Amino acid sequence: MSDKLKVEPPTLPSGGWGSVQEVATILLHERVPIKDSRLLMNQNKPDGFACVSCAWAKPAHPHPFEFCESGAKATAWETTSKTIGAEFFARHTVTSLESWSDYALEDQGRLTVPLRWDAATDKYVPIDWDTAFAEIGAALRAAQREQVVFYSSGRASLETSYMYQLFARMYGNNNLPDSSNMCHESTSVGLQKSLGVGVGTVALKDFEHTDCIFFFGQNVGVSSPRMLHQLQDARRRGVPIITFNPLREAGLVSFTNPQSPVEMLTGQETTISTQYHQLKAGGDTAALMGLCKAVLERDDAARARGDQRVVDAAFLLEHTHGFDAFKAAVRACPWPDIEAESGLTRAALEAAAEVYCGAGAVMAVYGMGLTQHRHGVDNVTMLVNFLLLRGNIGKPGAGVCPVRGHSNVQGQRTVGITEKPELAPLDRLAEQYGFEPPRKPGMNTVEACEGILAGKVRAFIGLGGNFIRAVPDTARMEAAWRALPLTVQVSTKLNRNHVIHGKASYVLPCLGRIEIDRQHGIPQAVSIEDSTACMHGSRGMTEPVAPTLLSEPAIVAGLAKATLDPNPRVDWDAWVADYRRIRDAIAVTYPAIFHDFNQRMWTPGGFRKPLGAAERVWHTQSGKAEFTVPRSLRTDPDTESRDPAALRLFTIRSDGQFNTTIYSPDDRFRGIYGSRRVLLMARADMTRRGLAEGDTVDVTTAVSADAPRRVDGLRVVPYDLPEGCAAGYFPECNPLIPVWHHALESKVPAAKSIDVLVRRAGADQPAA
Incomplete structure (x- = not known):
């Protein structure tokens, strides 16, 4: 690259x-x-x-x-035809591969043979499957149970995820961190607190009935472009879309449908956002407080005139708790504070609130721009507060819609991938499989990182993903990672987590979801859950890239059989031979969700799991939807730098990537080509620091009291974003984010707001 x-x-x-x-x-x-x-x-x-x-x-x-x-x-x-096998690893030491870019590593093609790192030659060497399972199993049996981590990336099927969580719990711990810990755990905590359900309430059909859509911190054009079809249809019906995001993202500005011959031939485009508010990074709670304040002020005015209420008073009385305390907090919050923290004017927020008040059914769509903050949970609950004011939960066309990333990250939680024992049906698992599940809370992603840094984690099993590249504090994490006695990665392609490895390291190549998975000659199918809590079947449709690959269920079963004592109630081999048996087992564990699983998994549009809040049934402590008062308008009051030269950095993704997978160095929607090592800055901030376009700068974390954190050699690119803010790509800017810089309650790394100092490359002092 x-x-x-x-x-x-x-x-x-x-x-x-x-x-x-x-x-x-x-x-x-x-x-x-x-x-x-x-x-x-x-x-x-x-x-x-x-x-x-x-x-x-x-x-x-x-x-x-x-x-x-x-x-x-x-x-x-x-489905690439490019492959790498034993001959590739015979040519390259692992140390030499460390200098390769993320793109270059994955671009070599599909992994085809199981591998074990050889310390004497510093090379990965082929190993047969039975030996790999036996050696890994022996190491796990010798380890202390609480020191082993079972990570999953969010791409594995429901069937594999169910087997994996059972393997971990039968092994003896709840150390089941996953990629949700890094992105949407603030959603799981915040929505559970407010609505009694940890996922969104919006279904796809709600887009057909909505009167207004609010967007917060979600880049639809890069992260979920298929949603643009629903947004375009809504706009054609005259539905306003109001966006709050620090950057003007192409997908939220305008869209030409590639499936429309007329639009492609004529260049016709649809304006997506009818209002676009570029708030400061981390200004979401303040902006939502302003929206709520404007709604309440309109309600006060209506009551004074004797007009119909603006808030849904009947809904508030019947279905909510805590409204009076929230209303008092909103009234006490001064507009100047709201404007200062949000970076938006009172007039702008009142204009957005006016549209909201005129709409019968409103949806709120959001992404990691809300969740990855110190007060990410407050951001989520404030969004719910805003919707509750006019009863916009539990009616057609209305609700909250968190947009998940990885294809089954929500589903794996549904079938037990969680470090929180209270969220797993442990009693049912005990009865079903005749063992005593561990009851002690496990490690989430941040806690796993803390354990690795402290030397308390001794083995790491990764079901997919590129953990070491995705987590914060990259430099410190890579150094600690090398001290792990055992690392095992179940993967389709070579990535950073293979070249930064433990003292004993195994790479287990698996079939991809798109490949035909034959067990005893019979094609198998798997299932996943989408962002709207609907379950879908999925069939592999292309021949495997190599006959040496095993499926993910077969790999999990192989590891489990080599590690655990035999259990007459768990026939791992039978499950692998016929995935329908896994789904039958899931249905026994979760009958309310997965009854008749095998019959329903091919339902067009999927079958949806029960969501009480979508029916105005609130599984909260009060039995009602909860209003909550945010801790502060400031996103990071305990970690903000006092240095006036500090900028508030937030990380972004390009259209040339998906999570840590980099398809190209280009980001055409932002006009950046050939490099990802860039820092986007407002021109006014560049001028104050004497910087010009293309200058090379070094960036350091302004609040790193425990250890220095820096990323050197970034090129400055002027961009339309709020003054005092800067943006850089994930994962290249991960070294700047301390492990301890995470959301309160949810422990999601706070990658969307971290104060940094910028200096010319090689300079001793930051640019003022």
């Missing part, structure tokens, strides 16, 4: 010929055969395969092309 920065005006609109060209380019680059490129026609279809990238909903009546640019890239990345 080159590192020659070129900056051009951002590409608008999203979609259009740019997306078509990107899809064609990735298919050619990955050498995807013509026959396999036709797989895209089966992507996200009721009888096809579920996309391996984002978790956006799969409609019952899909478009002819029910895939987006990001999904096509993910499919090409997985």
